[in-house]
Amino acid sequence: MELSGAQILVDSLKREGVEYIFGVNGGAAMPIFDALYGETEIKLIPMRHEQGASHAADGYARVTGDVGVALATSGPGATNLVTGIATAYMDSIPMVAITGQVFTHYIGSDAFQECDIIGVTRPVCKHSYLIKNSDEVADVVAEAFHIAKTGKPGPVVIDIAKDAQMHEALFQYPETVDIRSYKPQVHGDPAQIAKAAALIKEAKRPMLYAGGGVVLANASEELRQLTLKTQIPITVTLMGLGAFPETHPLAMEMPGMHGSCCANYAFTDADLVIAIGARFDDRVTGDLSKFAPNAKKVHIDIDASCIGKNVPVDVPIVGDAKSVLTELNKQVGIADIDPWRDQIQEWKQKYPFEYEQKADKVMPQYVIEQIYEHFSDAIVVADVGQHQMWAAQYFKFTEPRQWLNSGGLGTMGFSLPAAIGAQLGCPDKTVVNINGDGSYIMTIQELVPAVTMKLPLKIFIINNMYLGMVRQWQELFHGKRYSAVDYHDNPDFALLAQAFGATGLRVEHTEDVVPALQKAKGITGGPVVIDFIVDEEENVFPMVPAGAGLGDVIRGLS
Amino acid sequence: MNPEERHIFSVLVENRFGVLARVAGLFSGRGFNIDSLNVAETHDRSISQITLVTHGDAQIIEQIYHHLNRLIDVIEVTDLSTDTHVERELVLIKIATDDPQKRTEILQVAEVFRGRVIDMKPASLVLEITGDEGKLKAAIDIFNTYGILELARTGKIAMLRGAES
Ligand SMILES: Cc1ncc(C[n+]2csc(CCOP(=O)(O)OP(=O)(O)O)c2C)c(N)n1
Numbered sequence A: 001m002e003l004s005g006a007q008i009l010v011d012s013l014k015r016e017g018v019e020y021i022f023g024v025n026g027g028a029a030m031p032i033f034d035a036l037y038g039e040t041e042i043k044l045i046p047m048r049h050e051q052g053a054s055h056a057a058d059g060y061a062r063v064t065g066d067v068g069v070a071l072a073t074s075g076p077g078a079t080n081l082v083t084g085i086a087t088a089y090m091d092s093i094p095m096v097a098i099t100g101q102v103f104t105h106y107i108g109s110d111a112f113q114e115c116d117i118i119g120v121t122r123p124v125c126k127h128s129y130l131i132k133n134s135d136e137v138a139d140v141v142a143e144a145f146h147i148a149k150t151g152k153p154g155p156v157v158i159d160i161a162k163d164a165q166m167h168e169a170l171f172q173y174p175e176t177v178d179i180r181s182y183k184p185q186v187h188g189d190p191a192q193i194a195k196a197a198a199l200i201k202e203a204k205r206p207m208l209y210a211g212g213g214v215v216l217a218n219a220s221e222e223l224r225q226l227t228l229k230t231q232i233p234i235t236v237t238l239m240g241l242g243a244f245p246e247t248h249p250l251a252m253e254m255p256g257m258h259g260s261c262c263a264n265y266a267f268t269d270a271d272l273v274i275a276i277g278a279r280f281d282d283r284v285t286g287d288l289s290k291f292a293p294n295a296k297k298v299h300i301d302i303d304a305s306c307i308g309k310n311v312p313v314d315v316p317i318v319g320d321a322k323s324v325l326t327e328l329n330k331q332v333g334i335a336d337i338d339p340w341r342d343q344i345q346e347w348k349q350k351y352p353f354e355y356e357q358k359a360d361k362v363m364p365q366y367v368i369e370q371i372y373e374h375f376s377d378a379i380v381v382a383d384v385g386q387h388q389m390w391a392a393q394y395f396k397f398t399e400p401r402q403w404l405n406s407g408g409l410g411t412m413g414f415s416l417p418a419a420i421g422a423q424l425g426c427p428d429k430t431v432v433n434i435n436g437d438g439s440y441i442m443t444i445q446e447l448v449p450a451v452t453m454k455l456p457l458k459i460f461i462i463n464n465m466y467l468g469m470v471r472q473w474q475e476l477f478h479g480k481r482y483s484a485v486d487y488h489d490n491p492d493f494a495l496l497a498q499a500f501g502a503t504g505l506r507v508e509h510t511e512d513v514v515p516a517l518q519k520a521k522g523i524t525g526g527p528v529v530i531d532f533i534v535d536e537e538e539n540v541f542p543m544v545p546a547g548a549g550l551g552d553v554i555r556g557l558s
Numbered sequence B: 001m002n003p004e005e006r007h008i009f010s011v012l013v014e015n016r017f018g019v020l021a022r023v024a025g026l027f028s029g030r031g032f033n034i035d036s037l038n039v040a041e042t043h044d045r046s047i048s049q050i051t052l053v054t055h056g057d058a059q060i061i062e063q064i065y066h067h068l069n070r071l072i073d074v075i076e077v078t079d080l081s082t083d084t085h086v087e088r089e090l091v092l093i094k095i096a097t098d099d100p101q102k103r104t105e106i107l108q109v110a111e112v113f114r115g116r117v118i119d120m121k122p123a124s125l126v127l128e129i130t131g132d133e134g135k136l137k138a139a140i141d142i143f144n145t146y147g148i149l150e151l152a153r154t155g156k157i158a159m160l161r162g163a164e165s
């Protein structure tokens, strides 16, 4: 049967099992929106900004593991999507971003709302397609979904000219996808895996270092087996939190710039580091010349270009974390490293995350602790800044896909729209959004669809009236010259929430924190926003100053 | 700093629009330089071959190799420098030949480099010379002393020796 390109697109998305499309309408995408009108199998979620659409698609993908879909018109609609595409790219999130494009005969003529979005997004997506003919649509969608979710996942852009949306073609969806130039390596080299197992046997001070790749590969179960079987201490990065329960005695909590002293000291003293789906990011390693200087390194990663990029590796293993860990687990037993385990326990007990309760102040860390007390099973979506670090430190994550944040690009404004996507992806879970006053107002408009859909989001603003993370750096490294970080002129977020049609509460005293959280728990008919007015100049510690080694971590100001 | 090495990559890609931009973008985005580039269809019209010369320390070269492989449209990457290979480039040189004496001399020099005259006008001629980098450099250096009017080169193409591919 002959269908319009737009209808073929929608039918193809159905074939891929798409539940939601997050989008903003506009001229060059109108035929697609038209095809979605009245559609029941796929729900179209009108967001208030294309950035919100791409983050919502991303949040949906992070909690479900399925491909998130965002849709925008050409030109400004497409460029507004870019931040969300780049965010997904940096964190390897499977996403398909669809943009309308001007008529093919206008392409290249600087037509109204024309933008070479393929050119713009080239460095921030896994792959991209420009569709000029209706008969290409089905094949491209099938390929795009295949590429987005296999290998190292990532966003794929489909730019589709308006005439290709309108013209009719035969709809025939490919049963299988075979791309001769794209064959991701799943299984690790057995010889390399055997080498890793041998190193584990010999090591006296081994540690596991797991990252977001474990979550993406759905390999948390295998990671748990490896840890429990070997009883080797483990640190999980900001991107991987929840891949191993932080409540377990072997867990050293996250490493790096604002990570636990225990994890950072462990790197400095270890004789073997086994990295799994982690990329030795500069925020983790600190000064490379002082990073794990005594350790042999095993690196398991799906992306060969990731291995040896920052740190020389002794045993590289290219493959899917799930497959490689399954093989490795067959070859390892309990490690004979009691003195090392004792050392780890000593560090853990001596240097927990801690803060000083100042008189008459609501301490941000206390708020997070209480959020954890009340919502320990919730999916937590954090934004970017100090509150993100406090959330990572003081909330104890126990399940993969329980913690969402823009770790790679560090995109302020990510969390509210991502929380919307997360709530739609997991309707039966509680979704908590831990936001900053600066980050919140970057995508605050997305409160509208949350209210419209009556999503029971718990939006908790850790309001220090500053771009706190930047202020902290100014305090420590720029002589307290607080340039462009003072946000005291922000509106009253509780009142503003009410104006949006949500419940809005303001908390200014420590004793009001718990009652407010309890109240929030009881509100299920729509979003609740609590504006926690916290200590303005509290800093995040521990801190490894930029350029310092992990062993030089500053434990606190005093 | 680790020593820099010159490497020549043969990259087989899907013959589609946009592929070269992806390959080039990979270099520009990381601040790596492309020293020479040649792109053409292979005997299979659906596949193009990119021959690319670049330089960098061992770590950079490894990165380039992996990043090329990571591009979806890249079918195969070979670092030809790691094995014995043949390398050729073709150059066209236009030289002023204002007096007959000079023209004779130029033709003699061209002979030495096994150059071919492919166009001759009263005041200029065009030579075609093929060779490896060393030979072309020597030829260009000499013809420079006669005054080169224009020069165009193809960029290097290369192949492994022997039966393997
Ligand atoms: C889009 C964007 N712009 C700027 C930054 C730089 N930046 C990093 S953290 C931060 C402060 C965030 O402020 P807020 O949301 O109030 O969080 P806080 O640090 O105060 O907890 C800024 C400006 C960024 N990460 N993203």
Ligand SMILES: [Mg+2]
Residues within 6 Å of the ligand: A385, A436, A437, A438, A462, A463, A464, A465, A466, A467, A468
């Ligand atoms: Mg703030």
